[in-house]
Amino acid sequence: MKRMQGWLALLVLGTANLLAAATQPTAGPGHAAIASAHHLATDAGFEVLAAGGNAFDAAVAVTAALAVVESSSSGIGGGGFWLLARASDGKQVMIDGRELAPAAVDAKRYLDADGKLDRDRSINGALAAGIPGEPAALVHIAQHYGRLPLAKSLAPAIRLAREGYPMEARMASMLAMRKDVMLRYPASRAVFFPHGKAPKLGALIRQPDLAKTLERLAVQGFDGFYRGPTATALVAGVRAEGGNWSLDDLANYRVKEREPLRFRYHDFELISASPPSSGGVLLATILNILEGYDFAALSRVDRVHLMVEAMRRAYRDRSYILGDPDAVAMPIKLLTSKAYAAGLRSAIRLDRATPSSALPEGAVVAGGTDTTHFSIIDAEGNIAAVTASVNLPMGSGLIVPGTGVLLNNEMDDFALAANQANAYGLIGTDANAPKPGKRMLSTMSPTIAFGKDRIAVIGTPGGSRIATMVLLGLIDFFEGGAPADFVAAKRIHHQYLPDVISAEAGALTAEEVAALRAHGHSVSESERPWGNMNAVVWDLRSQQLTAGSDPRGLVGKAEVR
Numbered sequence: 001m002k003r004m005q006g007w008l009a010l011l012v013l014g015t016a017n018l019l020a021a022a023t024q025p026t027a028g029p030g031h032a033a034i035a036s037a038h039h040l041a042t043d044a045g046f047e048v049l050a051a052g053g054n055a056f057d058a059a060v061a062v063t064a065a066l067a068v069v070e071s072s073s074s075g076i077g078g079g080g081f082w083l084l085a086r087a088s089d090g091k092q093v094m095i096d097g098r099e100l101a102p103a104a105v106d107a108k109r110y111l112d113a114d115g116k117l118d119r120d121r122s123i124n125g126a127l128a129a130g131i132p133g134e135p136a137a138l139v140h141i142a143q144h145y146g147r148l149p150l151a152k153s154l155a156p157a158i159r160l161a162r163e164g165y166p167m168e169a170r171m172a173s174m175l176a177m178r179k180d181v182m183l184r185y186p187a188s189r190a191v192f193f194p195h196g197k198a199p200k201l202g203a204l205i206r207q208p209d210l211a212k213t214l215e216r217l218a219v220q221g222f223d224g225f226y227r228g229p230t231a232t233a234l235v236a237g238v239r240a241e242g243g244n245w246s247l248d249d250l251a252n253y254r255v256k257e258r259e260p261l262r263f264r265y266h267d268f269e270l271i272s273a274s275p276p277s278s279g280g281v282l283l284a285t286i287l288n289i290l291e292g293y294d295f296a297a298l299s300r301v302d303r304v305h306l307m308v309e310a311m312r313r314a315y316r317d318r319s320y321i322l323g324d325p326d327a328v329a330m331p332i333k334l335l336t337s338k339a340y341a342a343g344l345r346s347a348i349r350l351d352r353a354t355p356s357s358a359l360p361e362g363a364v365v366a367g368g369t370d371t372t373h374f375s376i377i378d379a380e381g382n383i384a385a386v387t388a389s390v391n392l393p394m395g396s397g398l399i400v401p402g403t404g405v406l407l408n409n410e411m412d413d414f415a416l417a418a419n420q421a422n423a424y425g426l427i428g429t430d431a432n433a434p435k436p437g438k439r440m441l442s443t444m445s446p447t448i449a450f451g452k453d454r455i456a457v458i459g460t461p462g463g464s465r466i467a468t469m470v471l472l473g474l475i476d477f478f479e480g481g482a483p484a485d486f487v488a489a490k491r492i493h494h495q496y497l498p499d500v501i502s503a504e505a506g507a508l509t510a511e512e513v514a515a516l517r518a519h520g521h522s523v524s525e526s527e528r529p530w531g532n533m534n535a536v537v538w539d540l541r542s543q544q545l546t547a548g549s550d551p552r553g554l555v556g557k558a559e560v561r
């Protein structure tokens with residue numbers, strides 16, 4: 001019997017990322033929860049549920065509404081990952097609507113005369129923009145998973161674009177960050193800086209061109225965006241600003257249905273973003289390492305130390321190994337295996353930090369609240385965890401004339417120059433080098449954790465810090481935490497390079513910082529807050545739903561109805 005168990009254990013080890021679909025209840029909670037980064041987007045989701053839609057229709061509605069009212073963070077000029085779990089048959093799938101490089105991509109165009117990354121080109125204007133995936137993802141989800149026609153689920157977004165939404169403090173701060181760039185482009189100016197100034201708080205922001213573009217998408221589906229007048233205007237607008245998109249780049253865009261990244265942590269079965277996001281792999285590696293400790297029994301300093309050591313090792317692999325699965329071969333099964341984690345764990349000392357390496361350190365931009373994540377559970381038990389992005393605040397800053405589409409600056413997520421840090425301080429090599437049609441590596445980590453008694457739907461923006469925030473949220477959830485608390489909890493982060501622990505003010509006491517420094521860690525304290533987590537938890541014993549929206553986001557709304 002013993003031998004049999006050992007053999008079974010080996011089998012489980014060997015198939016760590018081939019786990020069967022995580023167990024999902026077939027009966028729902030009877031009511032629904034939505035947590036998103038904007039109250040009007042949460043309302044849009046409930047409007048569509050009330051019209052007979054399921055969680056996937058609501059996901060389309062929330063995504064599209066965010067594209068209008070939180071265009072600083074995601075939009076139809078961007079992309080994302082839609083992690084869906086269907087109650088009726090237990091199907092779990094990741095819709096990969098990530099942007100990709102145009103066929104004419106040329107890495108040299110992002111470098112200056114000295115071969116250094118030219119940040120103005122990698123993050124501002126037309127060259128910074130990948131071919132958008134979000135519109136194709138919305139069409140795909142409505143067609144294959146939703147119950148309502150696209151026109152119904154896009155209706156709230158179209159209305160918000162046409163009638164306007166009130167300017168709020170959060171949007172004002174995002175605009176302030178990107179004002180100089182946006183003033184370069186007439187269509188961006190017209191929406192966000194009429195007369196050279198951002199609208200006053202409470203003033204309505206109307207986006208009639210965006211309303212028309214969304215309407216075309218609603219009526220014609222894929223062709224309404226990727227072919228015809230919208231496509232022609234997008235290509236012309238990008239080329240007029242020095243970019244290199246073609247009509248074929250748009251017409252050839254395809255979403256990919258991918259297997260979610262599956263892993264286990266003690267009794268929990270998790271699904272998260274698979275490549276081209278690094279999110280799920282990072283979470284699996286880190287949690288596999290941590291599973292070997294009696295985590296709950298450790299002191300706060302030991303917990304932070306071990307989390308950091310696990311983060312460092314997982315992010316090292318990200319830097320050198322991960323990229324677009326359609327372009328590079330990656331040992332995902334190995335990286336997410338318990339055996340690999342055990343090897344990494346064996347080199348971790350409880351009393352000493354492991355220095356990351358002798359590689360030069362990159363300058364880091366703290367992940368903020370741009371990009372967006374929302375979580376939905378509907379009355380039937382369907383689940384959507386969605387993280388979508390235009391990358392930095394206001395993406396590339398370029399709204400293409402006549403379309404209302406604010407383009408992403410996701411090209412900066414490629415390793416445009418090997419070993420030179422991107423805007424998040426992340427380095428990369430060949431695996432994430434830009435190639436025609438290739439998707440850039442992401443850290444977006446929409447995640448669902450299935451436990452015996454509780455299920456969590458969780459995610460956040462925050463650039464390179466996304467996976468570590470989701471990790472902290474998951475650990476709180478595993479230990480019984482409620483979403484309203486773990487979305488607000490103070491955060492720490494480490495990403496291999498630069499070799500430093502970042503800590504929000506209040507995340508660590510002076511004594512804890514001193515103890516971590518005594519272990520050999522560098523600690524950067526009191527950084528400005530980061531992240532904008534939106535999470536929902538389903539308690540299977542009571543059938544209660546609870547939801548939390550990160551107070552850092554200012555205008556989010558978590559609601560149970």
Ligand code: DON
Nearest residue numbers: 368370371442443444462463
């Ligand atoms: O895909 C990624 O990993 C990044 N483009 C996400 C950017 C982000 O979260 C910005 N938010 N602070």
